[in-house]
Amino acid sequence: MLSRRGFLGTAALVGVSTVSGRAQAATIPEAPIMDKATMQPPLHPTSGPDYRPVVTLNGWSLPWRMNGDWKEFHLVAEPVVREFADGMKVNLWGYNGQAPGPTIEAVEGDKVRIFVTNKLPEHTTVHWHGMILPNGMDGVGGLTQPHITPGKTFVYEFVLKKSGTFMYHPHSDEMVQMAMGMMGMFVVHPRDPSFRPVDRDFVFIMSTYLIDPGTYLPKVNEMTDFNMWTWNSRVFPGIDPLPIRLGDKVRVRIGNLTMTNHPIHAHGHDIRVSCTDGGWIPETAQWPETTIDVPVGAIRAFDMVADNPGDWAFHCHKSHHTMNAMGHDVRNLIGVSRKDLAKAVGKLAPDAMVMGETGMAMGEMEMPAPDNTLPMMTGSGQFGPIEMGGMFTVMKIREGLGRDDYSDPGPYKFPEGTVAHEVASVSVPPPSSAQTKPPMDSKRPMKGMKHNHTDGRKM
Numbered sequence: 001m002l003s004r005r006g007f008l009g010t011a012a013l014v015g016v017s018t019v020s021g022r023a024q025a026a027t028i029p030e031a032p033i034m035d036k037a038t039m040q041p042p043l044h045p046t047s048g049p050d051y052r053p054v055v056t057l058n059g060w061s062l063p064w065r066m067n068g069d070w071k072e073f074h075l076v077a078e079p080v081v082r083e084f085a086d087g088m089k090v091n092l093w094g095y096n097g098q099a100p101g102p103t104i105e106a107v108e109g110d111k112v113r114i115f116v117t118n119k120l121p122e123h124t125t126v127h128w129h130g131m132i133l134p135n136g137m138d139g140v141g142g143l144t145q146p147h148i149t150p151g152k153t154f155v156y157e158f159v160l161k162k163s164g165t166f167m168y169h170p171h172s173d174e175m176v177q178m179a180m181g182m183m184g185m186f187v188v189h190p191r192d193p194s195f196r197p198v199d200r201d202f203v204f205i206m207s208t209y210l211i212d213p214g215t216y217l218p219k220v221n222e223m224t225d226f227n228m229w230t231w232n233s234r235v236f237p238g239i240d241p242l243p244i245r246l247g248d249k250v251r252v253r254i255g256n257l258t259m260t261n262h263p264i265h266a267h268g269h270d271i272r273v274s275c276t277d278g279g280w281i282p283e284t285a286q287w288p289e290t291t292i293d294v295p296v297g298a299i300r301a302f303d304m305v306a307d308n309p310g311d312w313a314f315h316c317h318k319s320h321h322t323m324n325a326m327g328h329d330v331r332n333l334i335g336v337s338r339k340d341l342a343k344a345v346g347k348l349a350p351d352a353m354v355m356g357e358t359g360m361a362m363g364e365m366e367m368p369a370p371d372n373t374l375p376m377m378t379g380s381g382q383f384g385p386i387e388m389g390g391m392f393t394v395m396k397i398r399e400g401l402g403r404d405d406y407s408d409p410g411p412y413k414f415p416e417g418t419v420a421h422e423v424a425s426v427s428v429p430p431p432s433s434a435q436t437k438p439p440m441d442s443k444r445p446m447k448g449m450k451h452n453h454t455d456g457r458k459m
């Protein structure tokens, strides 16, 4: 919920257009603050042209007020605590209480006035990624404007020339500020509501972090070796599912402000790129896909018809990106006797993790977990462990969901006889351990090694 920390609430903010005159025009609208990382219901417009609002995974849309014919928003850049999933909180920088910041929604042709207050310990700016606007509103510190020093408020004013999907982020000490989570999505709805309308419109932005297990702060100088792959600074199982009514037309808009591309894969449906940060793709130029690559510093929105009921996995297809911390720098020990190796490794590095001898599936990895981190793969479904993390969630397509109902409908009830199952009459013997042993005598005790019992906590 929005906190009322001295601020106007949604209802009070939206559609208020009473202010006019020099004194009032100089006032700055209150800045709503969000204190939760759960998906907030869509924010329907109560003034101006109508549109179907988006829903931000684990996020919210920023309320505004009308001031004459200007739509006014107020972003506050500030340190925040973001929960990545149950069991892990991270000190980030963000906007209005969360990282990423709230989604800004407006309509093509709107005049927007966006106040930005800097409550960070260093200067910042806001760049409106993909927007066609006057040069002096582009938010590049030093190049197109002075940096916003701590404690100051700047105002950006521009007209939204085109509809589509955009982002905002600092252009000021970028490496640090984006690595600390400063970013958000900016959706501009078409002025003509009959232009490619959809029933459900989801939004999220991708960011990555290197956060050592047991610590609370990202290492901002890292360029390639991240261990937290997030959608809206959340990781599975902390990422909201996408509840969808069977038959709905669905749009998913995805921004990428990480250091690498993400091939986003939808199960059970074909999807088509409908929009990028450059604009709408003509329908004649679209083609069916099941995986859409989202390049660095770019947006891909895809449309689909949700005509296949079920719990459909929806994830980045880079397998390391559906893992949480501690999944890296682990040696491949498939086929190696773990008993001897765990002893040897445990002696040298008591907290080290040893890959299971048959793989890394749930139950094969054992080690004590430090505070404030997450198992590398986790989550469970109605049939057992899901063994995922990071950039993974589920499209839950169900008959008869209410129009604005985004609550989790629970696990899918599979029609009888439609689930893959064990065949009782055919039995294949499991590989004997002798077949997978390395060609050395692993039974011989290793010199100087003692048993090192862990506390048995499973990953």
Ligand SMILES: [Cu+2]
Residues within 6 Å of the ligand: 229, 261, 262, 263, 316, 317, 318, 321, 391
């Ligand atoms: Cu990825």
